[in-house]
Each structure stands twice: as C-alpha cells, then as structure tokens.
Amino acid sequence: MATKLLVFSGKRKSGKDHVTDLLQARLGTKVSCIVRLSGPLKQQFAQNHGLDLNLLLGTGPYKEQFRSQMIQWGEAQRRSDPGFFCRLATRDATQPVWLVSDARRISDLAWFQTQYPAQSRFIRVQCSDQTRTSRGWSFTAGVDDAESECGLDSGVEWDWIISNEGDPQDLEDQLRPVIDLALKAGSEPGPNQD
Numbered sequence: 001m002a003t004k005l006l007v008f009s010g011k012r013k014s015g016k017d018h019v020t021d022l023l024q025a026r027l028g029t030k031v032s033c034i035v036r037l038s039g040p041l042k043q044q045f046a047q048n049h050g051l052d053l054n055l056l057l058g059t060g061p062y063k064e065q066f067r068s069q070m071i072q073w074g075e076a077q078r079r080s081d082p083g084f085f086c087r088l089a090t091r092d093a094t095q096p097v098w099l100v101s102d103a104r105r106i107s108d109l110a111w112f113q114t115q116y117p118a119q120s121r122f123i124r125v126q127c128s129d130q131t132r133t134s135r136g137w138s139f140t141a142g143v144d145d146a147e148s149e150c151g152l153d154s155g156v157e158w159d160w161i162i163s164n165e166g167d168p169q170d171l172e173d174q175l176r177p178v179i180d181l182a183l184k185a186g187s188e189p190g191p192n193q194d
C-alpha cells in the first residue's frame with residue numbers, strides 16, 4: 001500500500017520520464033517505484049503485433065509509428081473499463097512512494113483520486129513547443145489534437161506545475177518540495193491520511 005502517489009501528466013516530450021527518473025534517482029528504489037500506465041498497454045500491444053516492447057517503452061522514434069494504433073486500442077479497452085490500465089500498472093507496486101509517470105485522461109486522475117484520495121498528488125510537467133521540438137517532437141494530427149495529449153489541458157487543479165525547459169538547477173529547485181514530501185512519506189511506517 002502506497003503512502004504517497006505522485007501522479008504526473010504532460011504532453012509528449014515535456015519530460016515526464018526524465019522528471020520521474022530523476023525523482024526515483026533521488027528517492028531510491030527502496031522508497032519509490034515508477035508506475036507507467038502505458039506499460040501494460042504497450043506490453044499487450046507488442047505481444048499482439050509482434051513488436052519490440054523495449055523500444056515501445058523507450059524514448060526514441062520507434063514507438064511513434066504505432067502511437068495512433070496504440071491509442072485506439074487502449075481507448076477501446078478503457079471504454080469498457082476506465083480503470084483497466086491503472087489497476088494493471090499498479091498491481092505489483094510495493095514501495096511506499098509511487099511515481100505515476102503518464103496520466104493522460106480525466107478518468108486516470110479520477111481513478112487515483114477515488115482509490116487513494118488522501119495519498120494522491122497531481123503534477124503537470126510542461127515546456128514550450130520549441131523545447132519539445134528540440135527533443136524530437138513534431139505535431140501529428142490525430143495524436144497532438146486528441147484526448148491522449150489534450151485530455152488534461154484544462155479543468156484540473158494541479159498540486160504542482162513544473163516548468164521543464166532544460167535548466168538542471170531550475171528543475172531541481174522546482175522539484176525540491178516534491179522530493180521533501182516523498183522523502184517524508186517514504187520514512188513513514190504505513191499509509192497516512194495527509
């Protein structure tokens with residue numbers, strides 16, 4: 001049972017993986033684990049289509065060829081069960097702090113809010129389109145204007161909004177309160193109601 005859930009969201013190439021990797025490096029793997037909602041989705045999709053799961057999970061261009069198909073397949077699953085991937089992705093998480101790297105939809109946030117109301121905090125990672133472009137992003141119709149990328153653009157009260165333009169010290173400073181909260185949660189004996 002988690003004592004704290006840090007649920008991250010952000011557009012493609014905003015740096016969600018970078019930020020959650022950095023947090024895990026600070027917190028350590030005993031205290032924290034990274035939960036990717038897209039993990040079980042990619043695993044099943046790779047199996048169904050004979051694809052390279054490691055490349056689908058990585059940060060390179062491979063996964064982009066299949067993104068649109070994966071979105072459609074995932075949305076079909078979510079239509080019959082909105083919590084499907086949240087449940088699967090968190091199934092084996094045993095550390096006290098969960099770093100959920102990729103919430104994309106209101107239904108994702110609602111699931112964590114319902115299951116772990118006291119423990120969940122919601123964090124938006126953002127940067128300019130120019131910075132995203134420098135990291136390999138280019139606009140793709142049907143992806144960048146669809147729910148997968150825009151579902152959390154408005155109507156969410158974020159606990160923190162992190163601006164990730166690439167300055168390491170600036171990022172570190174912004175993450176300080178998040179790290180402090182997670183370290184405090186990680187040193188607590190059990191679930192709390194903070």
Ligand SMILES: Nc1ncnc2c1ncn2[C@@H]1O[C@H](COP(=O)(O)OP(=O)(O)OP(=O)(O)O)[C@@H](O)[C@H]1O
Nearest residue numbers: 010011012013014015016017018019059135164166
């Ligand atoms: N603050 C940063 N400093 C240096 N490199 C960064 C920073 N943030 C992100 N990057 C790099 O930019 C690229 C995209 O970042 P990342 O994979 O974390 O984004 P993402 O939001 O998870 O994207 P996607 O949704 O496409 O998986 C990666 O190569 C990552 O290492």
Ligand SMILES: C[C@@](O)(CCOP(=O)(O)O)CC(=O)O
Nearest residue numbers: 038041070071074102104148
């Ligand atoms: C198919 C999908 O899970 C891909 C996510 O890939 P990534 O987090 O950008 O590496 C996006 C979605 O579920 O809408």
